[in-house]
Amino acid sequence: MFREKITVLDCTVRDGGLINDHYFEDHFVREIYKAISASGVDYMEIGYRASKKILSPDQFGKWKFCEEDDIKRAIDGVESNTKLSVMVDIGRVHEEDILPCKDSVVDMIRVATYVKDVDKAIDLANLALGKGYEATINIMAISKALDQELDEALDQIERECKVSAVYIVDSFGALYSENITYLANKFKKILKTKEVGIHGHNNxxxxxxxxIQGIIDGCNYVDGTIYGIGRAAGNCPMELLIGFLKNPKFDLxxxxxxISREFIPMREKIEWGYLLPYAITGMFNEHPRTAMxxxxxxxxxxxxxxxxxxxxMEID
Amino acid sequence: MFREKITVLDCTVRDGGLINDHYFEDHFVREIYKAISASGVDYMEIGYRASKKILSPDQFGKWKFCEEDDIKRAIDGVESNTKLSVMVDIGRVHEEDILPCKDSVVDMIRVATYVKDVDKAIDLANLALGKGYEATINIMAISKALDQELDEALDQIERECKVSAVYIVDSFGALYSENITYLANKFKKILKTKEVGIHGHNNxxxxxxxxIQGIIDGCNYVDGTIYGIGRAAGNCPMELLIGFLKNPKFDLxxxxxxISREFIPMREKIEWGYLLPYAITGMFNEHPRTAMxxxxxxxxxxxxxxxxxxxxMEID
Known part of the structure; x- marks a missing residue:
């Protein structure tokens, strides 16, 4: 599949950090950045940007906060055309945590939201856009979203902010290909001036x-993580995605x-991937927290x- | 997805046997048979039927030969509506190895073939049908088949034998969903009097x-194995397939x-599933033997x- 508009984002460190409370060592993050840069992937999401006044640095590693100096230390001196992204959660970040883009190494801010919080997501995205960043809105837990609410939320995003893309986020790994097609068509119909993104979980x-189904259905922003690392069952494996995309700018x-050097040893220490409890929560269209x-x-x-x-639980 | 005509076949012991030269213990095979029977799966393929005059019993376990007494011992006394199947390879079985169906515990014989051997496959399928068995033809390595040869082979099968189904077998785990759609449509067009089956590999x-794509495209015979066990990257996990199919006759x-009792301990001893060398042979559309x-x-x-x-190798 070669389509020049396809934009690949690696969220290895960001989604992977959900397994280990974001305590990755600098060496690991640097190795990811080198590999992602050398492979020609468009963006690397290096973590969350949260406020240390809201979340305690005693409870989370540095990639929950992504302070500018920490990012700079990890990427310093690496040759790269890969842009950097951070994710923000509603209510976990203050305006003061977001420098003007011209003073930051970050290029893009992705706002994670539930459908019900779309007003707040638009505010946060507009804040990021106003400071000069690219921005996206990522609609989590979309397999639980009611059609009418989702339609209204997408319509509001289309009217009220200028994000580059809005993502379908299958947080529970519950969607089948026919659901992807349905959602991608809905997104494209309402979001006439924006790209559609897809972020899968591998339950x-x-x-x-x-x-792949999303790409066929016109999604141009696609997420992956190296060796599928990510919360619970993990994500779309970047190695498979790059193996599929035929754009010669990518190098597998x-x-x-x-993967050989960093992920095989790491998988011995922390667990992610296809495991039956995660498959079961996916089948039930539930958050994997009980399985975790x-x-x-x-x-x-x-x-x-x-x-x-x-x-x-279902009977309740 | 509820479609009454969908027939599910478990090939745990047969494809799984390719990892351990078919040396499963009777206890394990019996536990599979009990689980598959209780789950309401239509068929269980219990191994290969090969001739001991052609392959040596010193080199393979009993499930390479599936002698009637060995099968009987494994299934004796288990309440079941699940039919039994064995697979035969061209050139590895004699007519004398196949009893009349009325004297056998086996219900169905599946003939594995490459496109080029379709004449021999039809002969073998007709032999099985003549002895009273149900039969199928399973076209292996289909990702390497040339269109014209495949068309001719399917046309010949349609004219010359009365198998229940002809399978698309993605031996190398190389096919994408669009390839499945293309092949399923081709099969349905030519095989007007037969069902189409699908057997995937998980590279x-x-x-x-x-x-799932095959089911959407009209394939009514679908294969799976418990916990995805099977050669190299393994197969379609039966637990996911049963979780997807909505026919109330199935019980997950x-x-x-x-899986808890038998497969988690077994996976510690023998290896299968998603591993990068198998992903790579899949991307290259090659047999996994180099990766194995x-x-x-x-x-x-x-x-x-x-x-x-x-x-x-590709450059050669």
Missing amino acids: QQLAYANT RPILDV ALRKTENKDKYLEFYESMSA | QQLAYANT RPILDV ALRKTENKDKYLEFYESMSA
Whole structure:
């Protein structure tokens, strides 16, 4: 698939940080940046930008805050055409945490939101745009969104702000390809002046397949993470995505190399990927938090009991 | 997705046997049979039927031969409506190895073939049909088949034998959803009196997604294996497939239970699933044998070198 407008964003450090409370070492982040830069990927999301007045630096690593000096230290001296992105959560960042873009190493700010918070998301995106950044709005948990609310939210975004793209975020890994097609068509119809993005989760081994489906359906902003690292079942594996895209600007080899060197050892220490409890929460269209809690207990591989407990919750 | 005509076949023991030379213990096979039967899956493929005059019983476990007494011992006393299938390879079985169906516990014989061997496959399928079995023809390595040869082969099958179904077999895990749609439409157009089947491999994490795509495109025979076990990257995970199909005759719970009890311990001993060397052979549309060989060496996680070696082969 070659379409020049396709923009690939790597969110290895940002979504991966949800597994280890954002405590990646500088060395690791630098190796990711080198690999992503060498592979020709358009953007790298290096973490969240949160306020230290709201979240405690005692509880989270530095990639939850992405202070300018920390980013500079990690990327210093690396040759790169890859732009940098940070994600912001509504209510976790103050205006003062966002420098004017001309004074920052960050190029793009992505606003994560639920449908119900779209007013706040638009405000935050407009703040970022006003400071000179590119911006996107990423609609999380979209598999739970009611059609009417989603239509209104998209219409409001289209009218009230000039983000580059609005993302379909399958937070629960619950969507099938036909859902992607339905949502992509809806987004394209309402968002006449914006690109559509897709961010998958791999609970049912569909993150990559759904990303391809999104591309077929006209999504031009696509997310991936190296070796699929990310919360719970993880994300669309960047290595598969780059293997699929035929734009000669991409090079798979630096990604394969960094997987061997950094991700195989890391996977021994922290867990992500296809595991049955995550598949089950995906099937039930639920947040993986119950499954993540289960994986920390001695019952981590008791799948039938976990399934029954999810079924019982459904009846409520 | 509820479509009554959808027929699900579990090939856990058959395709899984390609990892361990078919040396599964009776206990394991019996547990699979109990779980598959309790889950309401239509068929279980219990192994290959090969001739002991052609292949040596010193080199393969009993599920390479599937003698009637061995099957009987494994399934004896288990309540089941699941039919049994065995796979036959061209040139590895004699007529005498196939009892009349009325004297056998096997219900269906699936003939594995390359496009070029379709004449022999039709002969073998007709032999099975003549002895009273249901039969299918499974066209392996279809991602390498030339269109004209495939058209001719399908036309010949349609004219010369009465198999229930003809399978699209993505042996190399190289197909994308658009390829599945193309092939399924071709198969349906030529095979007017037969069902179309699909058997995926998970090299690029697409086995399940492609199986869903096949179902959307009218494939009514679908293969899966429990926990995705199977040669190299494995197959479409049965647990995901059953989670997707909405026919109330299926029950996911016995499959979840047997994964906890049998597959988690087994995965510690033998390896299958998404691993980068298999993803790479899938991208190159090649048999995974070079990747399987690599995984037995100390270079098993040197992905860049492996990719470069595959690239060099491509130039030849």
